[in-house]
Amino acid sequence: MSTQETEVLIIGAGGAGTSAALHLAQRGVACVLLERGLVGGQASGVNYGGVRQQGRHPAELPIARRSMALWHKLKDITGTDAEFTVSGHLKLARTPEEEADLVAYLEVARDNDLPLRFVGRNALHEDYPWLGPKVIAGSLAPEDGAANPRLMVPALAHAARAAGAVIHENTKATRYALDGECFEVTTGTHTFRARWLLNTAGFWGGAVAEAFGEKTPVSALNPNMMVTEPIRHFIEPNLGVVGGNVYLRQIPRGNVIIGGGYGVSDPAVPWSRPKAEETRAAMALAVDLVPELKGISIIRSWTGIDGEMPDHIPVIGPSRTTPRLLHAFGFSGHGFQLGPAVGAILSELVLDGRTDVPLEPFDIGRWTARAA
Structure with a gap:
């Protein structure tokens, strides 16, 4: 079994994962993105396509506002506007x-x-x-609108690859571990080692979190x-x-x-x-x-398959059990618009140790503390 080392390993190639890979690669960070199926093959690629701020939980609005600015730059960032239109x-x-x-x-x-x-x-x-x-x-x-989900995530992935990120499709992770200072993720034929692990695996993000002692009540949403x-x-x-x-x-x-x-x-x-x-x-x-x-x-x-949390807002931010593990999953059917900004936020947490967007409402501890 071969071993590949990188600085940041990302699990899940939806909007948040591909955006994180792009933002990390643009800042010169070696990163590998693993996707169990195809890029954008689940929630980020089969949703309705609403690029919506209205009606969101108040805690999501700062992310949505930041993400909307990225949507307007999408063609400059990726080479396509993914049919994004401001229709209201x-x-x-x-x-x-x-x-x-x-x-x-x-x-x-x-x-x-x-x-x-x-x-x-x-x-x-x-x-x-x-x-x-x-x-x-x-x-x-x-200011709200819509876009084509089938175009947006592949466009982010293409831009991430062009910036230097490595993306492996049809690569299902089967084992997660922390070996000293490095995460080890095993697939069928490879072991990937990285200092940082980003969990953007949608519904399956619950299993990634649980591998590190953080069980959450995420359920499948279709x-x-x-x-x-x-x-x-x-x-x-x-x-x-x-x-x-x-x-x-x-x-x-x-x-x-x-x-x-x-x-x-x-x-x-x-x-x-x-x-x-x-x-x-x-x-x-x-x-x-x-x-x-x-x-x-x-x-x-x-x-398709999305992950839903009981309070209908995602888990975003650092693990409570494991240093250098960051979560972003459980978007509960409304993560398409947020994806570009969530990826940028994750890259900031890795490289700067902070972000200007308040993440406290999304803390995984709201679930793991109850379980304890």
Whole structure:
């Protein structure tokens, strides 16, 4: 069995892992990224594509704000914009209780310098006459938008390789250990040794953390997605709802991408499948929002495997048990927008020993301390 040494070893080639590899390589640090499947093959590559700040947990907003700046530089960083567009994100209310939630979030947005505009029923239906009568209010985040997940993570990986990072796909880690000052990670044919280990392994990040005595309650999350046949283009903003049980956006060629409900998976294989009944239910909710979608054909549905934490925010930051082990996993279905900034933050923790972004709410100790 051959051995390869590097300064930083990264597990998991999603948005956070590829961004970390890129930022480390750009600063001249030797790094190796291991991916059990293909780059962007799970949550970061099969999600809805929302590049959204609105509606996030307040603790995530500083990361989201920083990440949005990187999204705007994506073409300069990677050579492609990954079809990133600023369409605005319009979050809709269908009941008075949901409308109250929109109003309450305005204060969170103000505290985090996030531009947000509340839109009442009359103005909403005047501005967006294609909305259905069940929609009674909305909140517009004009800076938000969407991108193509199939393009973004491979673009980050390509840029990371060009900067000097080494990326191994179809390379499943089977053993993790700390040997003195070095981490040792074993795959089928290789052992990798590094001073630093970055755990960006999505759902499987829970197993990496547990190998170092940090058991977390991460569970598999399988968002159910679909895309329709192309129709006339008329839905400009990215649409969501309070409660998140349906969300949709239309791409320039006319197809409408819709998410709602959950599929099934077996992470041990791994495999994942959408569920037809969830797809039908989400389509019905989408028609309630946009009646013109009634009767159009769904041409494909899919899902993937993400990691979900019980409090719906990720684990980000240093291990509580093991020096030079950094975690970033459990993004709970909304890590796509955060990925570029999370990778940058991890690189800062490695090279500078600090970051300006508050990470206390994401500390793994909120789970491991309870277990102890």
